[in-house]
Amino acid sequence: MIISDLCDEYAVLVSQNKAPAYGYDNTNVPYGLVIDDDGTLVRVRPLGDFSGKKPVNIIPVPARFPRSSGIVANFLCDNVTYLLGCDTKGNAKRSAQAFQACGELHRRILDGVKDRAASAVCAFFSKAPQWQTAQRLMGDEAWKSSVTMNFALEYDDGGRTIFVGELPSIQEAWDAYYGRVDDADESALVSSLVSGERIVPEKVHPKIKGVAGAQSSGASVISFNAPAFCSHGAEQNENAPMSKREAYEYTTALNTLLADRDRVQRIGGDTVISWARCGDNAYRDVWDQYMGQSGGLSEKVVVDATRALAQGKPYDYEEIHLSPDEQFHILALSPNAARLSVRFYLTDTFGAFARNIDRHYRDTAIRRPVYDSTT
Structure with a gap:
């Protein structure tokens, strides 16, 4: 009942332009990394309101993937470790792996996209990490305060700067990637607890942020992460089966209300x-x-x-x-x-x-x- 009611609320929030469309998250992105046609970082652009203690620029970006441990890259928007290969925690090997994973994700999504901005993004990740260039462009003080914040990839289109994710061809590529359903035979399909339809269950749901006392990185309403919590051979959140879209809708509604x-x-x-x-x-x-x-x-x-x-x-x-x-x-x-x-x-x-x-x-x-x- 709670989950289905939240899914209904998500539809209302979208109709009121208070929640992002499926596959996107409203995220604080204070900086843009402006690249040219050959993928060279030419400018770091401050975005939004910098009058408070922390800069604020809430924009819709491609949905964040759950990141509790290991290396998980995001598309077009992430921190300096993933987008720039910068070592902020004294682990240069992990930073290099994060940058490599981010590049692989972008090449996979943009494969076949005939757009100069898409080519520029792929060229950006084919180069050596450009964090030192970003540091020089921003200045040491601004750089130091920004390493935990989100950056978005922007494209210099002949003097006009645009967020790469705004381009229709890029959006189509992302929507196709995010909305994909892994191949599964009929025996792998189960009935959704929300809709009752036959679906491929989403194993990990997005995190919930804004609950006082919970982890600032987010916590889970539904989570099965140990064999003792599972049954009948199901793994993780297959024990409370719902589709990727349903998981996105209830968590987005919750996060929007809590924000x-x-x-x-x-x-x-x-x-x-x-x-x-x-x-x-x-x-x-x-x-x-x-x-x-x-x-x-x-x-x-x-x-x-x-x-x-x-x-x-x-x-x-x-x-x-x-x-x-x-x-x-x-x-x-x-x-x-x-x-x-x-x-x-x-x-x-x-x-x-x-x-x-x-x-x-x-x-x-x-x-x-x-x-x-x-x-």
């Missing part, structure tokens, strides 16, 4: 998020004020809305339109090392939640004597 920090609540050590099925933030505004946070509404509006909804009536005021029949979801997650625990999941109509809130305030109201005028 909206003004909407995330804390109850003790739990991180709580909520959403209405229709995607209207007015429901969350009312709920935020129930939870003691400012939802931007006056107390009178919240009280009037609660009373109307508790009686099964819709509430309309200016641009606020609330239905008692709208489905509303509340999910609480707790950190547990590299995993996340579901503390509770509540789903009901918003009218049912409003009735419970209204009943709570009536039950805890103090009945005062007639001579007591205290409000």
